[in-house]
Amino acid sequence: MAASLPTAPAATGRTPPAASPAAGDRLSLDARLAAAEAAMTVRLDEAAVAHEVRTAHIHTEPVDLADVITVPLTPALQPPARQLPATPVAALLERARARMETDGWCAGALSDTSGAVCLLGAIRKEAGGDHALEADAAAVVLDAIRRRFGDHVESVPSFNDAHRTGRVPIHVLGEATSMADARGL
Structure with a gap:
């Protein structure tokens, strides 16, 4: 039995009219849910492939914290002295x-x-x-x-x-x- 998968909306953004199945061609609820799940799986797989293609050029390497965090060579034990006013x-x-x-x-x-x-x-x-x-x-x-x-x-x-x-x-x-x-x- 070959179940027809729902088609994607047309490029115009309108959903194609659904063909009314004949009385004997009606699918059970389980069959309709299985078809919807299969369609969603296909769409999710396509989206995953598209994401991989879009992000393939991004290379991340671990950052060494020694390169990022720096401290003074000689820590100041006291805060800098305040400038006294001139008057x-x-x-x-x-x-x-x-x-x-x-x-x-x-x-x-x-x-x-x-x-x-x-x-x-x-x-x-x-x-x-x-x-x-x-x-x-x-x-x-x-x-x-x-x-x-x-x-x-x-x-x-x-x-x-x-x-x-x-x-x-x-x-x-x-x-x-x-x-x-x-x-x-």
């Missing part, structure tokens, strides 16, 4: 920020027994006795605080003591450094 107040504030990051932060005093410093304590230590420079730096810090948190902040020490960690005070010192540098102070 005196901005440079002082940057040094105060670095001191607070390295020595630690404290509240309620200019410094504690472990050497940790508050905002004003870091500025005072880095000013080295230059009270005019210290006052200018504290004024810029207070301006940065009020710009970000509002005019209700009374002073730099009260702002410092209102925090539980040094994260925000250190961030404010960075903002004040940028402000002082932009103002040419």
